[in-house]
Each structure stands twice: as C-alpha cells, then as structure tokens.
Amino acid sequence: MSESDSQQQIAVVLPDGSELEVDADATVEDCAYEIGPGLGSDTVAGKLDGDLVAKEEPAYDGAELEIITDQSDEYLRVMRHSAAHCLAQAVERLYDAEEVKLAIGPPTDEGFYYDFDNLDVDEDDLADLEAEMEEIIEADYDIEREEVSIDEAEDRLADEPYKLELLEELAEEDETVTFYSQGEWEDLCAGPHVDSTGEIGAIELLEIAGAYWRGDEDNTMQTRIYGTAFEDESDLEDFLERKQEAEKRDHRRIGNEMDLFSIQDVTGPGLPLYHPAGKTVLKELEDFVETLNKEAGYDYVETPHVFKTDLWHRSGHYENYQDDMFIFDVGDDEFGLKPMNCPGHAAIFQDHSWSYRDLPIRYAENGKVYRKEQRGELSGLSRVWAFTIDDGHLFIRPDQIKREVEEIMDMITDVLETFDLDYEMALATRPEKSVGSDEIWERAEEQLESVLEAHGHEYEIEEGDGAFYGPKIDFAFEDAIGRSWDGPTVQLDFNMPERFDLNYVGEDNEEHRPVMIHRALYGSYERFFMMLIEHYEGRFPLWLAPEQVRVLPISDANLGYAYQVANEFDDFRVEVDDRDSTLERKIRAAHDDRVPYQIIVGDNEEEDGNISVRDRFEDQEYDVEIADFRAHLEAERDEQRTEPDFLQ
Numbered sequence: 120m121s122e123s124d125s126q127q128q129i130a131v132v133l134p135d136g137s138e139l140e141v142d143a144d145a146t147v148e149d150c151a152y153e154i155g156p157g158l159g160s161d162t163v164a165g166k167l168d169g170d171l172v173a174k175e176e177p178a179y180d181g182a183e184l185e186i187i188t189d190q191s192d193e194y195l196r197v198m199r200h201s202a203a204h205c206l207a208q209a210v211e212r213l214y215d216a217e218e219v220k221l222a223i224g225p226p227t228d229e230g231f232y233y234d235f236d237n238l239d240v241d242e243d244d245l246a247d248l249e250a251e252m253e254e255i256i257e258a259d260y261d262i263e264r265e266e267v268s269i270d271e272a273e274d275r276l277a278d279e280p281y282k283l284e285l286l287e288e289l290a291e292e293d294e295t296v297t298f299y300s301q302g303e304w305e306d307l308c309a310g311p312h313v314d315s316t317g318e319i320g321a322i323e324l325l326e327i328a329g330a331y332w333r334g335d336e337d338n339t340m341q342t343r344i345y346g347t348a349f350e351d352e353s354d355l356e357d358f359l360e361r362k363q364e365a366e367k368r369d370h371r372r373i374g375n376e377m378d379l380f381s382i383q384d385v386t387g388p389g390l391p392l393y394h395p396a397g398k399t400v401l402k403e404l405e406d407f408v409e410t411l412n413k414e415a416g417y418d419y420v421e422t423p424h425v426f427k428t429d430l431w432h433r434s435g436h437y438e439n440y441q442d443d444m445f446i447f448d449v450g451d452d453e454f455g456l457k458p459m460n461c462p463g464h465a466a467i468f469q470d471h472s473w474s475y476r477d478l479p480i481r482y483a484e485n486g487k488v489y490r491k492e493q494r495g496e497l498s499g500l501s502r503v504w505a506f507t508i509d510d511g512h513l514f515i516r517p518d519q520i521k522r523e524v525e526e527i528m529d530m531i532t533d534v535l536e537t538f539d540l541d542y543e544m545a546l547a548t549r550p551e552k553s554v555g556s557d558e559i560w561e562r563a564e565e566q567l568e569s570v571l572e573a574h575g576h577e578y579e580i581e582e583g584d585g586a587f588y589g590p591k592i593d594f595a596f597e598d599a600i601g602r603s604w605d606g607p608t609v610q611l612d613f614n615m616p617e618r619f620d621l622n623y624v625g626e627d628n629e630e631h632r633p634v635m636i637h638r639a640l641y642g643s644y645e646r647f648f649m650m651l652i653e654h655y656e657g658r659f660p661l662w663l664a665p666e667q668v669r670v671l672p673i674s675d676a677n678l679g680y681a682y683q684v685a686n687e688f689d690d691f692r693v694e695v696d697d698r699d700s701t702l703e704r705k706i707r708a709a710h711d712d713r714v715p716y717q718i719i720v721g722d723n724e725e726e727d728g729n730i731s732v733r734d735r736f737e738d739q740e741y742d743v744e745i746a747d748f749r750a751h752l753e754a755e756r757d758e759q760r761t762e763p764d765f766l767q
Contacts, residue, residue, distance in 0.1 A: 127182035141178065151186045161188040164197050164311035169582065171196065171749040173297070173310035175264055187311075195350070199226035201262060201312045202252070202319050202348040206233045208304040209251035210344075214238060221282045221306065222332060222341055229345030229358070234330055236281065238342045245324040248344070252322055259317030260301040264310060272296050272307065281332065282307050298648040307328075322348045325362075334493045364600050370652035371499040377657055377665070377713065380500065389497040389504030391645065396665035399692065400651075401644055403663050405485055407537070408509045408640055411530050417483040417511060422463030424487055428453040433618055434462035435554045439587040443490045445504075457495070460486035461612075461637055464512040465619045468633075473623040477514040478633060480524055485644070486510045500649035507644045514621065520634060524570045524609055527638045528592070531607040534640045535596055537759055538651070542596040543603075544576055547584035554588055555614040563611045564590045572755040588614045598654040606642040606650075611635075657713045658735060662756045667712045668693040671705045673721035680725040684718060687745050691752060710735060716752070 127143040131150055141150050148169070149276055151174075152159030162174045166185040171193055178184060203224035210219060210233070224233030226351060240248075266276070269290045275298070277280040286307060289296050299308045300317055313319065324346040332338035338607050349355040374380050379397035386392060412419070428446065431437040436444070436458060445456040457463065464482045473480065487507050496502050515523050535542050546567055549560045567590055571578050578592070585591055591610035595603050612635040615621075624629040641647040651659070661667055672681035681695050696705045702719070709717045719731040719739075732748055733739040 123336060129178065131178050131180075131182050134183075138320065139184070142178075142198040142226075145178050146174065147172060147178060147184065147186070149175050150184055151176055154186070158186060158188070161190075163187050163189060163191075163194060163313060166193070171311060173264060173312075175310075189350075192286040195348075196226045197311050198313050198319055198350070199231040199348045200224075200347065201316065202322055203231040203233050204262075204299065204301065204304075204306055204308070204312070205252045205255045205316060205319060205322075206231070206248065206324070206344060206346060207235075207306065208255055208301065209248050209334055210235060210238065211304065212251055213247060214240075217278065218762070221271035221279055221280060222568065223285075224306075224635075225265075226515065230325065230345060232343050232345045234341045236332075236339055237342045240327060240342060240344070244329060245344075249322065249324045249346075252324075255302070256316050256319050256322070258302065259315050261315050262299055263299045264312075265298045265300065266295050267298060268295055269293075272298070274303070276307060279307075319348055320350040321352045322346060323355060323359065323600070331493070334496065336494045346595070361600060365602070365653070368600070368653040368656045369499075370501075370649045373652050373657040374499070376711075379665070380701070382499070382503075383437055387504070388494050389492060389502070391500060391503055391505070397648075399665045400659065400663050401648060404641070404644060404648070405509075408485075408534070409483075411533065411640065412481075412483045412511065415481070415526060416479075417481040417532060418485050420464065420467055420482045420488060422457070422467075422484065424489070425454050425456050426463065428455050430462050430466065431455050434465070434615060435588060435618060436462065436703060439552055439554070443492075445489050445491055457486075458490050459486055460484055460488060460510045460636070461512055461615060462507060462619075464510075465615055465621060465635070468514050469619055469621055473514075473633075475516060475623055475625045475631070478623060479513050479519055481511065481513045483509075483511045500645040502647055506646070508639050509641045509644065511636075511638045511640075513638070514616070514623075514633040515636065516623070516625075516631070517634055520566050520611070520636075520730050521570055521573070523636060524611070525574070527609045527636070528570070528574075531594055531609070531638075531640055534607065535594065538654070540598070540654075541592050543564055544571065544578040545581045545593045545595065547581040547586075547591045547593055548570060548589065549585050550583045550587060552587055554587070555617075559613040563613055567609075567611055586610050586612075588612050589637075596602045598650055599656075604646070604650050606647060607640050608638065608642065610637040612637060658715075659713070661752065662759050663683055664713070664715050665692065666694055666712065666714050667691045667756075668716045668742045668752070669709045669712075670695045670718045670720065671702060671709065673702050673719065674696070675699070677722065677725055679722050681720050684730060684745065688749060688752070691756070706733065710737070718748075 128140045129143050130138045130140050133139055139150060139153060141153050147165030148159060148162050151162040164174050164187040165172050166187065167182045197286060207221055207224055220236040222234035222236060242529045272286055276286060286296065296307060297309060298305050299310060324344060326345050328343045329340050330343040334342055347358060349358060377396055378394050380391050380393050382391050428437055440458055444458050447454055459730055468480060485507055487505060489505050492502050513523055516634060548564055589610050589612035591608050593605060594607040595605055597603055615635050616632050621633055623633055625631045668688055670681045670685045672678050678697055685693050685695050713735060715735055717733040719733060724730050729744050730745055731739060731741045732743045
C-alpha cells in the first residue's frame with residue numbers, strides 16, 4: 120500500500136450518532152481499538168449498516184457501525200453459529216466424511232441447525248452427536264478465519280457439491296471467499312464466529328427433520344439436525360422448560376384433541392379444513408370484528424378468489440409477488456388466485472364517481488387469499504396456502520390520514536385488550552423491492568410517524584420491512600408464555616391509487632387522488648386462531664368456547680331433568696352428556712374437552728329444582744339457582760371476560 124493510500128481516512132457512524140475517523144483499510148476490530156483498547160480486545164463481531172459481520176470485515180465510509188461483544192444481544196447468535204459448525208464437525212467424525220455432504224448451518228432465533236445429505240441418523244443418535252460436540256468444545260480449538268481465492272476454494276470443496284453451488288454464486292460478486300477452521304475441520308462460511316470452541320456454552324440437540332435444499336421442493340430432501348446453545352446451563356434449562364410448555368400448547372395437538380380443524384393429504388397441504396367446533400370459534404371472531412367494523416362505518420364487500428392477471432399487473436403484485444402466487448391459464452387468458460384483497464377493493468372504488476364529501480370510503484371483507492409457501496415451510500395454521508384476512512381498505516383524502524389511522528389503531532388496541540394481550544408497535548419502512556417514488560415513500564412514512572409521535576406511542580423502526588406499496592405500523596403481541604407474534608397492521612398506500620387511476624372530485628371541482636389505507640385487526644384468522652389455541656391452551660373464554668356448558672346427569676334417572684335444565688340455557692352452546700358412564704368419567708371428559716362449565720344434576724338437584732356447577736378449574740358449588748347461573752353466564756359472555764369466574 121502506498122503512503123498516500125495509508126493516509127486516506129473514512130468515517131463510520133457510531134450508535135450514538137457520532138463519527139469515528141479511521142484508516143481506509145480499517146476492519147471492524149480496528150475501529151473498536153480506535154474507540155478503546157478494552158473494547159478492541161472484547162470485540163467478537165460487528166454490525167455494518169445492520170448486517171452482522173466478522174470482526175475482520177473491512178469498514179467503509181459512511182457505514183453505521185456497532186461493535187459486538189459478549190455483552191451484546193447478537194453475541195448469542197454468533198455463538199450459535201459456531202455451535203452449528205461443531206455439529207457438522209461431530210457428524211463428520213462419527214459418520215463417513217466422504218459420504219456425508221455438507222449443506223448449510225446457520226444460527227436461528229432459538230438455536231441453530233445444519234443440513235446434511237446422505238446422512239442416515241435418527242433421534243437415538245442425537246446423544247452420541249451431542250457427546251462428540253462436547254468433546255470438541257472441551258478441546259477449545261481456535262476458530263480461525265482464512266480468506267482464499269475462488270480457485271483455491273474450488274479445490275478445497277471439490278467433494279462438496281452443495282458448497283460448490285454456493286461458491287458459484289459468491290464468485291459472481293467477489294474474487295475471494297472465507298473459510299473457518301477448528302482443529303481438523305473447516306467450512307466455507309462468511310461468519311462471524313467466536314474465537315474458540317471453548318467459548319461455546321451449554322448445548323443441546325433437539326430434533327431431526329427433513330428439509331429441501333435451498334427450500335425448494337424440487338431439490339434434494341436433506342437431513343436437518345436442530346440444536347440450541349446458551350451461555351450457561353441455567354439459560355438452557357429455562358429454554359427447555361419454555362419449549363416443553365410450548366409443545367404442551369401446540370395448536371396442532373390441541374386442535375386434534377378438540378376436533379377444531381384438520382389438514383389432510385387428500386385435500387392438499389396448507390389447506391385447513393375447519394370442523395364444527397373450529398368454525399364456531401372462527402364465527403365468534405368474525406362477529407366480534409364485524410361489530411367493530413359496523414361501529415366504525417365500514418361497508419362489507421366481497422371479491423372472488425381468482426382474477427385475471429391483468430389486475431395483478433396493474434396493482435404491482437405480479438412483478439413483486441409472482442413467485443408466491445398460484446397462476447394458471449384458462450384458454451388464452453392467465454389467471455391468479457388472489458394473494459391479497461386490496462386490488463379487488465380498488466376496482467370496486469374505481470367503479471364509481473366520488474366527491475370529496477363521500478370520503479372516507481371504508482370497505483371490509485373476510486377475504487380468503489392464497490400464497491404459495493414452500494411445502495417444507497407449512498406448519499399447522501401458522502403457515503398455510505389458504506387463509507382469511509379480516510381485511511379493511513379505506514379511500515380517504517390526505518387531510519383525513521391522521522384521524523383514520525388513529526381510529527384504526529384504537530380498533531386494534533380494542534381487539535388486543537379484549538384478549539388481554541400485551542403488545543408493541545413498530546414502524547416498518549420502505550423495503551428494497553417496492554414501487555413508487557422516494558417522495559411518496561418519505562411522505563407516507565412521515566405521516567405514520569407523526570401519528571405515533573402525536574400520541575406518545577413507544578415504537579421501534581423496522582428498516583425495510585414495509586409492504587412493497589407502502590410503509591406500515593405493525594403490532595406484535597405476547598402470548599401466555601411470552602412468545603411474540605405478528606398480527607394487526609395498518610398500512611399507508613399512495614401507490615395503488617396511482618396505479619388504478621383512482622380519483623375523487625374535490626371542493627375545487629378538480630380531480631384529486633385519494634390515499635389508500637390497508638388494515639387488518641387480527642392479521643389473519645388462521646394465525647390468530649392458532650395463537651389463541653396456544654395462548655389459552657384450548658381453554659377459550661366462555662364467549663369463544665365451542666361448547667360453553669355441559670350438563671352431566673348423575674344417572675339415567677336424571678336424564679329428563681338434565682334436558683330440562685339444558686333448555687334453560689338454549690341461547691348458549693350447551694350439550695347433555697347422556698352416555699351410560701359414571702359421573703367421574705363424565706367430569707373427566709368435560710375437563711379434557713376444556714368445557715368452561717359443567718352443570719351436575721342428580722336426585723337432590725332435581726328435587727330442589729336447582730343445579731350444582733363445576734368449572735374447568737375443578738371448583739364446584741352446590742344448590743345454585745338456575746336463574747342466578749344463567750345471569751352470570753350472560754354477563755361473562757357479553758363482557759367477553761378472558762376467564763370463567765363464577766366460582767372464583
């Protein structure tokens with residue numbers, strides 16, 4: 120390097136907004152040492168413009184730089200990446216390294232995984248693999264980074280077809296790539312990693328699954344081994360307890376036990392079938408949202424499941440969403456199942472002439488949409504091909520933005536508070552793949568941010584997470600065991616009105632372009648239903664419960680009175696257990712079916728004309744007047760309480 124080059128300087132931006140000048144060839148680690156020697160020695164990795172990178176990665180002028188140490192939130196991700204390498208090293212030690220082919224092994228939010236081809240293992244083998252990983256960690260191998268040419272990388276990876284495929288893509292952008300080695304083992308990898316295997320804390324291998332290479336079902340099915348890693352045993356134990364609780368609440372298991380829904384091979388993957396009990400819950404959710412919509416002045420519309428792709432070209436979905444759409448030909452025309460409802464609503468608005476006095480126009484639809492997820496990514500109701508959005512689209516004047524966004528946010532908070540869900544908000548900004556001018560996007564983002572600021576809402580900025588047509592405010596909520604879920608959203612759109620040439624006549628008798636708002640109060644019924652099943656562990660509040668009350672006659676002699684009592688609650692979802700079985704078994708069945716209340720009637724109750732009431736918490740009260748219990752049920756249902764409380 121010439122003296123003039125070495126004297127060149129660049130400036131990086133630190134988290135506090137200050138600038139740090141460093142040599143033009145400075146790495147992330149060099150920048151850390153410039154800040155202070157202690158920080159430099161503690162550096163594990165860095166973030167450049169939000170991307171997690173190795174500490175050896177060169178900085179560049181104007182980059183936003185964050186130094187990652189073992190005190191950083193991202194440290195766990197770096198350590199888990201290194202644990203994935205330990206897993207691959209253990210596999211090649213215990214199995215034929217010449218036969219087993221390596222694919223990818225990234226960290227995840229809950230741990231890590233590594234994909235292998237030609238590896239025959241099952242759950243019984245995980246203990247041996249885990250023991251071998253422990254030996255690798257105990258050996259405390261240095262994890263060393265090496266930059267090599269593409270040609271040399273090809274030689275090293277000659278027997279690794281999947282790595283060669285990745286290398287071919289990397290070669291299109293760079294002349295060199297990096298390898299990481301530990302002991303006798305190495306892998307093509309961008310990093311970052313911890314300095315040695317001994318820095319990896321407590322590990323556990325969790326399960327084995329199948330996964331298509333690159334997530335494409337047309338590619339080879341590989342063996343994926345999942346694991347997790349934490350800095351210490353205590354954190355690992357906490358995680359395993361949470362995982363066990365999550366498995367107990369798995370909506371697929373509970374959905375089967377309660378006969379709520381099914382997804383069958385004969386009907387197709389990702390296409391849920393709702394059974395009567397499940398549809399009952401969905402209908403209550405629909406009715407709740409319909410009440411909110413009617414109060415807020417929405418008119419319900421309906422659009423078909425399929426449109427000509429001319430519509431999707433106009434809306435921009437075809438160019439931005441084509442890979443996720445089901446597209447087919449009918450004669451000379453091309454059609455697509457709708458991935459979103461908004462173009463149909465824009466077409467309805469376009470079919471009329473509007474004055475500024477008519478706006479806002481608010482359309483609502485429980486619209487079924489279809490998105491072509493990879494089969495390997497489908498999971499119960501959480502990821503499906505067909506789902507229903509409680510959609511709303513508003514067409515408004517620019518001066519109405521603030522009020523309408525505020526009202527939508529009030530509706531969303533009403534929904535989340537009804538289910539007693541804690542939530543956080545985030546402003547999602549322009550993604551890389553988007554439509555519209557910079558000016559339009561800046562204006563839209565400023566409008567949403569001003570609403571959040573005006574009301575003092577705490578929120579985060581999610582850079583690049585907006586919809587392709589506009590920025591949005593997203594709501595994330597926590598369930599009963601602390602997991603976060605994405606749900607409601609409100610999105611501001613200046614683009615679709617332009618693409619559909621939507622207009623209204625203003626007070627000046629000139630044509631003006633409306634602004635479009637997209638909003639959903641649940642997000643989708645499928646995902647929200649899934650979350651509720653797991654949040655309540657199937658024990659829905661009374662107003663949602665598929666079966667609200669079950670009458671249990673002590674003997675066949677009390678059947679007549681049991682049906683008489685059931686008739687007193689005929690506007691509730693009530694069943695009589697008339698099976699020839701013991702009372703204890705009937706109680707256990709009602710408890711297992713998660714029925715909120717059981718009414719028990721025997722000779723004493725029949726003689727006195729009253730009932731005994733038992734709730735699903737196994738509390739029981741005797742000599743209850745039928746009218747008193749009915750009044751309680753009406754209040755609990757109508758107030759949409761989250762827990763039965765008659766006996767509390």
